Amino acid sequence: MASEVEETMKRIQSHKGVVGTIVVNAEGIPIKSTLDNTTTVQYAALISQLSDKARSVVRDLDPTNDLTFLRIRSKKHEIMVAPDKEFILIVIQNPTE
C-alpha cells in the first residue's frame, strides 16, 4: 500500500508541466515534497490557510456543500490544491511549455 502511494506520487510528478508536488498535513507540516525546503514550507503555510478560507467560504454559502478542489491560476503557473480532512495535496504545474 505504501508503495502504491510512492508510485502515484512519482506518476504525478512525471506528468508534463508539473513543477512540484507537496503533501501537507492538517497542522501545516509538509510531509512529502519534491521542492526545496524553504519553498515547501512557504507553500505549505500559505496554501493551507487559503484552502481553509476557501472551504469556509463554500460552507458559509451553503452548509451542505463542501470544497472539493481549488485551482489558482497565475501568470507563470497553476497551483492545484486537493484538500481533504487530514491532508492537502498541492501540485504546481506549468501548462504552457
Place this chain on the structure above:
Amino acid sequence: MEINYIYTKKRSEFGKQCFFADTTHFIYQDIPSNPSLNVNYIPQNPADRGAQCADVQAEHEYESRGMNHTEGGWPKDINLAEVEQTMRYRKKVEKDDMYIHTILQVSHTMEHCILQNNAVEIYEEYFSGPKTSAVESGTSTFVEKSSSRTVNVFRDHSVSHSGRAYPAAHLSWSPNGGSRLAVAQCSLEFQKNGISRVGVPPIVNSYIWEIENPNKPELVLTPPSPLACLEYNPKDPHCLVSGSRNGRVAFWDTRRGSLPVDQSALEVSHRDPASCVNWIASKSGNEFFSASTDGQVKWWDTRRLSEPLETLILDPGVKSATGVVTEQQCLSRALGASSLEYEPTIPTRIVINCNRKGKTPTEKLVSQYQAHIGPVYSLQRNPSFLKNFLTVGDWTARIWSEDIRESAIIWTG
C-alpha cells in the same frame, strides 16, 4: 472615552522656584515582585507592540495577520532544527493508513486536472482581436451572420374568381404555445375589390392553419365581410374575435364552424374598417376592445355584442382629425395587450396612448407624442420594459419612453 485629565492647583503654587539640594537617597516604598500573581496572567508570547518613538519613515506598511513567521505545526517534542527528528516524524506519518488512503483518493482528482491542463490550454489566445479581417469580410469575426430559412408556406387557395390573392392583413397565434395560426385576409385598400363585375361582393375567407399542415387550412372562416384583424383569446384556445371591413366586430368559436357566433349590430359598430381588436385581461375573460380608423375605440363584451360597453372618440382636441394611431395598454397595469391601428390620413402625426381607467375623455387620453411624419404603421410595447415602445412609420423605426414626451429616445436613420 475622556482623554483629558483636569487637575487644580493653587495659584500661589505656580512659579515656585525650585531649590535643588543634595540629599542622601532613601527608599520610600519598596514593592517586591510577587511571582504568585503570575498565575492570574497568561503570558502573551509573541507580543507585538511598536516601541519606536521616532517618526514612521517607511513607504508602505504590511501587517501579516495570524501568521507566525516560524515553521509551525510540529509537535512539541520535535526539535525543528534537527533533521533526523523531522525525517523520522515524516516517515511515521507516511506509514499512517489514513495518509495512504487520502493520497490515493486525492491524487485521482489531481491527475484529472493535470491532464486536463495538458490537454487544452484554456487561457490561450484563441481570437486575436475584435476586428481581424474587418476590411475583407466586412464584419468582425465574432459576430455570426444571421440567417433565416423558410419552413412552410401557407397559401390562400381561393384565388379563383378574380385571380387576385387577398393580402394577409393580420396574424394571431393560438395561446399556450399553440400550433395554430389564424390569418385574416382582407385588402384594406379603399374600394379596390369592392364589387365585382357581377355585382356581388366577393367572399373573402380567413383561415385557421395548423402549423404542421400547410396544404389545407384547419378551418375556413367565412365572414360576411373580409376580416381586417383576428385575435385569439389568450385564455381560451377556441375563441377568436375579429374586426371586419364593414366596421363590425364578430366573435368566433372554432368548435362551432365557419360562421361567427355573434356579430355586433351594424348601427353601433365602427364606420370604417375595424382595423384592430384586442382582448382585455378581464376577470371574465370576455372583454375586448376594437379600434378603427374612424377614430373610435369601443369596448365590448363577447356575450353581448349588440352594444359596446364603452366608446371613446380619439379626438386630441388640437386638430380636428380623429382617426389616429393608437397603442393601448389594457387596465394600465401592464398586462401586455397592445393593439395598434393603421391610420392613413395625413393630419395624423400623433400617437395617442390611452388609459382605460379614466372616466372622462380627457383623462383617457393620457399623452400625445409627435411621432412620425405620416402615418404610424405599427406600434408595440417592449414586453420587459413596459414603459418603452417602438413605433414604425415614415421609413424610420423609433423607440420611445412613455415619460419622455419631446422625442424618441433612439431611432434608425
